[in-house]
Amino acid sequence: MTSTEANTPLxxxxxxxxPTEVEARPSDYxxxxxxxxxxxxxxxxxxxxxIESWRVDGFSGDAPVLEWWPMPAAGSGNMVDSVC
Structure with missing residues (x-):
C-alpha cells in the first residue's frame, strides 16, 4: 500500500x-x-x-464503519506450531 492509498477515506x-460483482464494484475484504x-x-x-455502502459480517444493510485496514498478507502473522 502506498502512502497515498493509506490516506484515502475509502x-x-x-x-x-x-463477473457477478462488476456492478457493485466492491473493495477487497x-x-x-x-x-x-x-x-x-x-x-x-x-x-x-x-452503491456507496459498507457491507460487514453480522450487519444487515449499511454498517457504521469507523475505521478500516487491509487484510494481512498470508504468512505475515505469528505461526501456530500445532493445532489440537
Whole structure:
C-alpha cells in the first residue's frame, strides 16, 4: 500500500471482480472497526462503490464503519506450531 492509498477515506475497488460483482464494484475484504449496540467491535467487511455502502459480517444493510485496514498478507502473522 502506498502512502497515498493509506490516506484515502475509502478502500480501492477490487482489481479483479467476479463477473457477478462488476456492478457493485466492491473493495477487497478488509478488517473494519464498527459501532454496534454494545459499543464497538472488529469485523470483516468491504465497501461497495456501486452503491456507496459498507457491507460487514453480522450487519444487515449499511454498517457504521469507523475505521478500516487491509487484510494481512498470508504468512505475515505469528505461526501456530500445532493445532489440537
Amino acid at each position: 478502500p480501492a475497488e477490487k482489481a479483479d471482480p467476479h 478488509l478488517i473494519v472497526r464498527v459501532k454496534d449496540r454494545d459499543g464497538e467491535r472488529m469485523a470483516i467487511g468491504r465497501y461497495l462503490h456501486g
